Amino acid sequence: MRKLAYVLLTSLLVALVGCVTINVYFPEAAAQKAADQFIGTVLDKAKPADQGNDGKDEPKPAEKPGKQPSAMLLDLLIPAAYAADTPGTPDVRIQTATTEAIRGRMQQRFQGSLGALFDSGAVGFTKDGQIAVRDASKVPLNQRAEVNASVADENRDRSALYREVANANGHPEWEAQIRATFAKGWIExxxxxxxxxDPSGAWKQK
Incomplete structure (x- = not known):
């Protein structure tokens, strides 16, 4: 009887672990929305003032007090339905000091040299959420070392961002999926x- 009870208990524990594993899923849609918002705060802030409006001023919606778009990054990575299914789940942190610092550095780079490098076609987005020098001939010889350093700095921040988002949500195993989600967002x-x-690694132009 004792052996039978042990077998039954073990089976029950395995079943419970299986249920927990099934419930901890990667919220792809919510992650994509959060990634798009973060990317928007980087690229849109670096956008030239006259781009996309044909010289016409468009009315902007009034800003509402409360969370800024970047402050919703981590909040959106865990959907409400998941939180409801797991009573007692602690609140997801809206942002971290690390993601905010990274966002600021990315904005500065795109407002500075990176935006111009993308415009010239010298640099492009890679399929894995990084950036790379696509055509060094478009960069003056005396500036190439500086460009390579800027690209390396950007890629370090990108890797740190994907890791931080996964860790901040308590799921470091999501890092590869977070990276893939952001990679899609940068390109879009x-x-x-x-x-x-593109997925094969071939360079394409939007």
Missing amino acids: RARSGWYYQ
Whole structure:
């Protein structure tokens, strides 16, 4: 009887672990929405003032007090339905000092050299959520070392961002999925004329 009870208990524990594993899923749609918002705060802030409006001023909706778009990054990574299914789940952190610092550095780079490098076609988005020098001939020889350093800095921040988002949500195993989600978002929000890699690694122009 004792052996039978042990077998039954073990089976029950395995079943319970299986249920927990099934419930901890990657919220792809919510993650994509959050990634798009983060990317927007980087690229849109670096957008030239006259781009996309044909010289006409368009009315902007009044800003509402409360969370900024970047402050919703981590909040959206866990959907409400998942939280409801797991009573007692702690509140997801809206943002971290690390993601905010990374966002600021990315904005500065795109407002500075990176935006111009993308415009010229020298640099493009890679299929894995990074950036790369696509055509070094478009960069003056005496500036190439500086460009390579800027690209390396950007890629370090991107890797740190994907890791931080996964860790901040308590799921470091999501890092690869977070990276893939952001990779898709960077390419989708790339401006007309910018280059990106397709799934095969070939360079394409938007």
